[in-house]
Amino acid sequence: MMRKISFRTFGSRIFIIFLFSFIGISIILSFIYYQVTSKQLEDTISDAAMKNVKQASEHIDLLLQGYESLSKSIITNTDIQNLVGKHSNNSAVKAINDRTITNAIGAIYYAWEDVISIHVLSNDGAAYSYGALTQVVNPNYMTLDWYKQLQHSEGETVWFGMETDSLIDTSRKGEVFAFGRKLYNLTRTESVGVVIIEMRTNILQNILQNANITEYTETYLVEQGIIKGGRNSQLFQQVAVGLESATSVGKMKRVDDHFIVRYPQNINDWELVSLTESSIIKIEIVQFRQYFMIITLSLVILSMIFAILISVHVTSPFKKLRIYMRKVTLGNFEEIPIMNSYVELESLTGAYNQMVRKLDELFVQMREMTESERIAQIHALQSQINPHFLYNTLDMIYWTLDEGENEKLGEIVLALSSMFRYSSNWENHADVTLREELEQIKAYALITQMRFGEKLVFDWKIDPDVLDVCIPKMSLQPIVENAVIHGVGEGGGEIKIAAYLLDSVVHISITDHGKGMDQATLERLNALFTQAEVKIDSSENSLKVGIGLVNVHKRIVYRYGMKYGLSITSSGLNSGSIVIFTLPYQSTQHTMMRLE
Template identity: 35%
Template structure:
């Protein structure tokens, strides 16, 4: 043991070193505490902005689905007809209500999230279809939401979660309400109000995903600043400033508009006009002071000083290269594959990570390029492989020479047949352009029918009346001919009487529908079901599976009209080419009734609606 006098230089140096060290440790600890808390708040704010942007995307997707639902109801011809008709007797009104329920029910079961579809006539009659019947809240018909619907310009109006003010009285079963005014599509006269009641769980789930802590709250307001949905339905807004939306900026991109008391993030959908705001009380992250206190008690001043110095140097030397890797990885996540980490002198493990990260990014970039080229080549190969099944190259030059010889001998009928056959061969063998217009296709059908007319003694006829504008519709080449051939050979050839094939075309939104109708033999129900299943398989199969299906169909193809094996080959081939060219949802649909005829519908996109105008 030795004594240490306070007035000695050694004691003073030790005391001042201890005091300065303790002061430095406290300052450093406090500084790092504040800095860490700020960084955590910053990262939480960035995460909150990403979550808000994702939530707005989910809301936009749901809104587009609801908009599509209301438009499908408004454009339903049966509903339009019923609403435009005024009934004079209770029995007629009852029948009308049954028909309306049937029409609404057909649409209702196509949307899982819909709980009720209601149409309110101008005289106050309510036609509804629900999974569970509820009483109608008559006060709703004179409420603010109905007034807003009547004053709207026909666009979708969002009522949100109206609670006990909704159209139907529901106990502990909240609904999300929306609606729009319905007009007669011909006269533009108002014929009713459409009200949709949807399940709000998806909306509330997206709102709950924004919860950073239990005290967090999220709200969605309409374009008119009325509350649509909140993360805690039924809870009153305790913060009055939330209803003063004018004090917050709203943009399409999520904004951090936090103040000293709350973390606040806002966003707005420019098309819907919806405004999303989420608020979280600060501090967002709390660091436990007890842990810091134990840290100061356990560690001695000398060890703290040494530990801080060593930790600061080591953390800086390690975190800097790792931070560089993280930054470059974020660039890669955003799709920038041109990034490259500069090799600096560092630890061997860090240098290894840098080198192999650069190599990995380079290989990914090469794989992406090769995948794009392979995908494009594969699709072209698929299309041309399918086209080759119905497009043999004929010797049309020889046929034209025969035509001129017959023409010199004044055998006009046979010469015209040979000329038509030559034109068909020339058209089918020229694949420099695999796309043709509907007008070109119909012209080739005319040559084909000239030959068929000669073979059938003129008892098979074809007719079409199509607008000039629709004649410019583009289709894969040789789309109509296999379908007309099937109709002639398997639908009309076995009939002894007159037969007619009618071709029509119409535009439905951004889709062109071309119908080929014959009044021939029709298809037996079992064969029709088998063919429709083949169409579905052809639409969802991958290419390798499609080739197996093609081989199987060549061995045992479903007979379209129930007579000849293999008669459906051209039909399925046309369907597959349309699916490969335009994607799922396009192709062929078939309807038939035995002994009455068959209708084949070609569904193709309206390319004129998406091409830039010259």
Template identity: 40%
Template sequence: MGRGFRSIRSRLFLLFLCCMCSMVILVSLLYYNLTLSIIHTKIKDIAEKNISQTAGLFNLLLEGYNSVTKSLNSNFELARLLQESISNPAVAVMNERMITNIIGAAYYSRNEIEGIHIITNSGKVYSYEKRFAGVIDINYTHTEWYRKLQASSGNMVWLGLYSKSPLNTMQEDTVFVFGRRLYDLTDHKPIGILIIETDPAPIMGALSNASISPNSRVYITGNMNKVIATTDMQKDKGPDFSLLLKPTTEEPIIVEYYTDQLVVAAKTAMADWTIYGLTPMQDISAEIVQTRQYLVIVVLFVVILSTILASIISRNIASPLKLLIREMKKMERGNFNGSVNVKSFEEINMLVSSFNRMVHRMDELIERIKLSSVSEKNAQLHALQSQVNPHFLYNTLDMIYWMLDEKGNERLSHVVLSLSQMFRYSSNWEEASLTTLRQELEQIRHYLTIIENRLLDRVHTNIQVEEHFLDVILPKMTIQPIIENAVKYGLEPLDRPGTLHVYTQFEKGKLYIRIEDNGEGMDDNKLELVNRSLRDFTSMNIGSKEQSLRRSIGLQNVDSRIMLMFGEDYGITVESKQGIGTTVTVAIPAPIAISVKGDE
């Protein structure tokens, strides 16, 4: 698998494109199947309606033809004339003319009748037709149609389409033939047969009504599936009707889809006929093919559009990520000054913003570490510069202490001992720059011993710190500079005794060490200047910071070391009122175990 395929842009492109194409293909298939079902249902309804109308037209047409035959069969005058045996030629001619007139009246009752023939039992033929009257086939008695009429019991016999007249040898036009056996209604005995020939146009017109496409073929079948009439010009290539379903009384109309054609069938009420309509599936599928072509065009268009959209979306998502990766590689090489500026999706914008904040934060942390390191080194340098052969100084101070102790000057010996301990603590930076609150307070007690002796008990100290807070870690030389400032600027100028109160408070995971005095305090302007100088330390340049450290390890130094070590949420705050006193609060993090004890 190539590297390009593993990229987020390539995968987003393929994912979006596959999803879009899958949805389009699925929707297209569903639409195609639904359309196919609708078209089939519509065609089925049309075919069923057409075949039903065709059967109805046949019934009406055959009902009319049946009425003509019934009118002749029920004519008593015609029955009498057909049975009379007259020897007088003149009377015979008159009777024949009367029979012809009766037949002629029936002939003109319907326009499509081509000829009416009556054959009596004696073999006498009476005809009324438009052309070639009286030319009768002498062998008619041997024909099938004659046998059918003779075998009937007075019911209508539908003989079907004939390519020419079955009785008149000179009539060669296609005709539709039907008839019945005539009976004397008085004694119900047969007197002859009636055969009527009609123009097949109404029959063929009714058949064409069952067609639903130009290539549809319609058939009328009778007994033994014999074709009575059809619109198919190639009669020899007709279907095998024995394989097709036949309508029944319960289901008079049948519509079935076969492999290559749609077949619809219906029964006629007047005759025992079945009407079949056969339509090729390719004619039915013409609209389906058109729909399929339309869907193919739509699918291709949507695929092209999806490809363009997938490319645009994948590029919009991948481009910001590429910029982000490029900046991350720069950061790996140690360059923390870069930033990514993009306008993309909200989530990517949030990711880029978080990355920029992280880089900025890391740059700040590195700068703080540098400042912290410089601060500690300078503090160590300052302490070293203030040392003059520390071991010699320690030994000398110890010697002075023992000499004073031998002479009984206990007060001065304590001062010398405290001074010696302070020198040892402040000058020992080799082991670590961190200490505990316990050690810081011990150093403060040494310092206050010297101050109380120097000021002749004008300063009273009260230290209240819980035992479980004494092991909290904090930067070395954190509290002493604050005590020095409180004594020097707050309590020493007083003309009255002063009090210095050191205590701790725990709140929300933070330990607050408060150094409170009742000295002169500060006005609001000076207080604001002090607090602003504490927080402006990080914006100071290195040169000015080094100059400040060379002068003293003051409040700014303490605040900056706490902030660089623990973060911006920790450090020093100062509160003061002119003439009332000053409170300096040191905020440092408390370990979890100590936090639990503090909550208790």
């Protein structure tokens, strides 16, 4: 069964963050690369177009300079200058003059391979032509626009450009490149006619074709928006609208769906215009887009793999930490080995190990405290059913009966009953108020005083402010009993019990003026207390040190901390002893709330 994917896990979120980050970066970089590539492609086309157009323009200038030289060779020919427009009534002379003009034109014609025809037209209507064998000169040529342009010129070359058919020869069908000049008689300094020359267009077409940078490019010779050279004039007319204002000469600019380059011709007022369809960039971009999609898809796959690896690498230490944490819930307080991965995780692992150690210590302390409570109960019961204690108490009751002191007997029985009832009731908590504990001590003191009589004296100095302080049950009686038995002994003496508050710490002191103890014994007892803060051997016979003083100390330390507990002082043998019991100042209500 497939495991359900949770997007709330740390690993899933890292994976998603890295994945979307990588994809976002890839998209942004791809978009930037797309824009840069498009601009570079456009710049490349612009540079190529400008270079080709400039070279084509230079070649056309050279070609037109040659054509201009051709026209000059005609208008400067002496025979043509002198004989055209010269009238003679002698038919023979006239025939010789015509033949001379025709021969002069023929000589020039054969000197140029790409000349289709040369026509010299006099102002009086005479026409001298050389070219195809079947030429039919349009009789109405004087009414045509090209003729009028030549007549209005000042002797410079007039360029008509590429025409679909001959301007003057009605029998000539096909493209021609036409130009002409006005013819002068330099002797008479007057115009005698015009010269019209028609050339083949293959050379010019080749130049224009070579200017095309792609199959989607068309190049034209243009004069004021009118095509003078080039094909597909319909395309040019679609794009040429607003050509003058849309582009600058010598620069490429995009107009509608075409890139346009304009370059001026030096020999005349024409311009070389190159039109490149913008689809060429689209084609390149489509090819690039396919390549880009493959790269992007590869980057996405690599991003996913990389995100998975990062997610696994980052979350692996946390998974180990989670495994150890689950062990804690099962009671296995095993520390995590320090993982050399991340500073934060090492800090977290250290804190976790510290917590585990603390929990382990607390559990040990709880077990020991529970054991201490059990020992305290046993000792409390033992102290009440101790044969010696019972024998002395019963013996005292016997002598009291013998003396007829029934009132004192009742007090002894009530005190003994109170002690048994107090020491056997452990149902609610092991904590009582100091007031309740002192009532138990006073019952014990009453019984012991009845036994020892005036030899044993108890002195009570209790601050009323500390009577409601909560203390461990049966914690004072072992100390007082130890003072009676091992302190004053059978010889009797004074026992002072004081309770007071000092710096928010409750001090309870039990002082006896009995045997005291030497320095070695004092150090041994205090050493046992110090060891009890860490660990105490449960096999230690606490009766030897006064019915469980060490156990009392352990109970205080476990409940309130190492700042509190028991301490013993003595000035030496026969100087008495002082046992000081310290615990924090807490009211009964506050303590009970803490226990609950």
